Amino acid sequence: MIKKKYSLILLIFLKLTIIMRKIIFCFAFITSVSFLIFSFAEKKDTLTKVSQTPSIEKGKKLFKKNACTACHQEQIKIVGPTVKDIAAKYKAEKGNLITFFQGKSKPIVDKDAGQIAIMNASLGITKRMKAEDLKAISNYIMSIK
Incomplete structure (x- = not known):
C-alpha cells in the first residue's frame, strides 16, 4: 500500500515537472x-555614448533587438543563465559562442534538455545573422564580468 502511494506521488510529481x-x-x-515583433517599433536612442569597443555596444543592441533578453539578463537569472554566467x-x-550561435557546437553552460530545447528554438534567429553581428554579440557577452 505504501509503495503504491509513493508511486502515485512520484507519478504526479513527474507529470507536474513535464x-x-x-x-x-x-x-x-x-x-x-x-520582443522580436516590438523591437522593430523601438525608438532610436537620442543620446550617443562613447564606446571603447564599438562592436560591444553594437552587440548589446543586437542582443536586445533579437530578444535574447527575454531569457538572459546580465546579472539576474530568468529562464536561461545570466550573461555573466x-x-x-x-x-x-x-x-x-559564435559556433554555438551558428548551431555548429553544443551548449556548454546549460546542458538540461528542457533548456536546450528552448535555446534551439531561439538559435533560428542567430543562424540567419551575419558573422559580423554574431561577433558583436559574442564580444558583448564576453565583456560582462
Whole structure:
C-alpha cells in the first residue's frame, strides 16, 4: 500500500515537472516572439555614448533587438543563465559562442534538455545573422564580468 502511494506521488510529481517545462518553454517562446515583433517599433536612442569597443555596444543592441533578453539578463537569472554566467563558462572552457550561435557546437553552460530545447528554438534567429553581428554579440557577452 505504501509503495503504491509513493508511486502515485512520484507519478504526479513527474507529470507536474513535464507540465512546468512546457509552460516555461511556451513562455520563453512567446516572449521571444513578442520582443522580436516590438523591437522593430523601438525608438532610436537620442543620446550617443562613447564606446571603447564599438562592436560591444553594437552587440548589446543586437542582443536586445533579437530578444535574447527575454531569457538572459546580465546579472539576474530568468529562464536561461545570466550573461555573466555564460561569459564566465565560455572563458573558463575556452568555448566559442559564435559556433554555438551558428548551431555548429553544443551548449556548454546549460546542458538540461528542457533548456536546450528552448535555446534551439531561439538559435533560428542567430543562424540567419551575419558573422559580423554574431561577433558583436559574442564580444558583448564576453565583456560582462
